[in-house]
Amino acid sequence: MSSHGIETTFAERVRAAVERLTLAERRVARYFADHREEVLVASAAELARKAETSDATVVRTAKALGYEGLDALRRELAEELRRDLSPAGRVARTLQSVGGDPDAAFAATLDLHAESIASLRRSVTAPQFRAAVEHVVQAGRVAVFGLGPSSAMAEYLAVQLGRFGLDTLALTESGLLLADRLLRLRPGDLLVVMAYGRIYPELRAVFDRADALGVPRILMTDTLGAEIGGRADLVLDIPRGRADTVSLHTATLAFIEALLVGVAARRPEQTLEALRELNRLRAEVAGPDLAL
Structure with a gap:
């Protein structure tokens, strides 16, 4: 759901914005689109490294796609992935909720059990x-x-x-x-x-x-x-x-x-x-x- 209340998928956002993105931003947007589950759990620095660009370009791309920032992009992408019940999507959302903390993973998994x-x-x-x-x-x-x-x-x-x-x-x-x-x-x-x-x-x-x-x-x-x-x-x-x-x-x-x-x-x-x-x-x- 966009900030204007219109239902817009992530892929549609990318298509609508691609013409006004710089070459580096297009590369990041393509990486976002092809690795949606990873975007939920990877840091801006990790995404920048894998997309062969800078942290600033990663954040700038998220804003160019119409989000307030990378966190807002992640929230809406997670909501979209909830409608796509792929195993990778479910695991990514689980990892997002526990972060990198083994204790949190243990407690969260026991709660689910x-x-x-x-x-x-x-x-x-x-x-x-x-x-x-x-x-x-x-x-x-x-x-x-x-x-x-x-x-x-x-x-x-x-x-x-x-x-x-x-x-x-x-x-x-x-x-x-x-x-x-x-x-x-x-x-x-x-x-x-x-x-x-x-x-x-x-x-x-x-x-x-x-x-x-x-x-x-x-x-x-x-x-x-x-x-x-x-x-x-x-x-x-x-x-x-x-x-x-x-x-x-x-x-x-x-x-x-x-x-x-x-x-x-x-x-x-x-x-x-x-x-x-x-x-x-x-x-x-x-x-x-x-x-x-």
């Missing part, structure tokens, strides 16, 4: 949690889908449920490799889907395959409930922290851990027997000292 847990308490109800546990306990096999950072958590959930004696399948491949995994889905499975941010081809393919097989599904998401929640039997709103800062997976992991405890509590004898067998096999493979 605490907020995520508090949000999870509000967003997932006790009946929803019980329904999720029952879905898992009643399933012939649990297939867990997740890509990117979620793939590690999908693998973790599948491994832990396997240790509890449940049959599992991790669906963590992307592209053509996912088709081989989807071929292994079968009626009687439960599909647990972790999906955040946007609907991508693999996510559509997973739901389409589940539709074809009549497989029930649980959707864990923060933003996709309205778009694709109608295709799931149970939608769990799992927050990933503030939308304008670095994405945290605290709530997702916390829910997974709670689900594991809930499943174990629901079938304690089978769980303990499976874990005792796991311990026996570990001792057989690695020796009694490595049995856990």
Whole structure:
């Protein structure tokens, strides 16, 4: 938003001002436009060095673009980046808030974790949690889908449920490799889907395959409930922290851990027997000292 109340993007400001900028100022403006996230966290001296100019030219360019100074440019650029939820943008805004202070980074991150847990308490109800546990306990096999950072958590959930004696399948491949995994889905499975941010081809393919097989599904998401929640039997709103800062997976992991405890509590004898067998096999493979 410009000082006159007219919505103007940063790129539009640069285009409108380019003709009246000096050559050095144009170079700085281009650097600003190409490295928006860095502008939020770098000092005027650092920006000057990277744009091969002086501190004064960096500040002068910000004013030539219609800002009161570099700080005002940063504030409006941060606001614009809040509408561009790229990972780099979120990390840059997080770094801007903590500066270069490790203590501030530690405290701010713990605050975000605490907020995520508090949000999870509000967003997932006790009946929803019980329904999720029952879905898992009643399933012939649990297939867990997740890509990117979620793939590690999908693998973790599948491994832990396997240790509890449940049959599992991790669906963590992307592209053509996912088709081989989807071929292994079968009626009687439960599909647990972790999906955040946007609907991508693999996510559509997973739901389409589940539709074809009549497989029930649980959707864990923060933003996709309205778009694709109608295709799931149970939608769990799992927050990933503030939308304008670095994405945290605290709530997702916390829910997974709670689900594991809930499943174990629901079938304690089978769980303990499976874990005792796991311990026996570990001792057989690695020796009694490595049995856990």
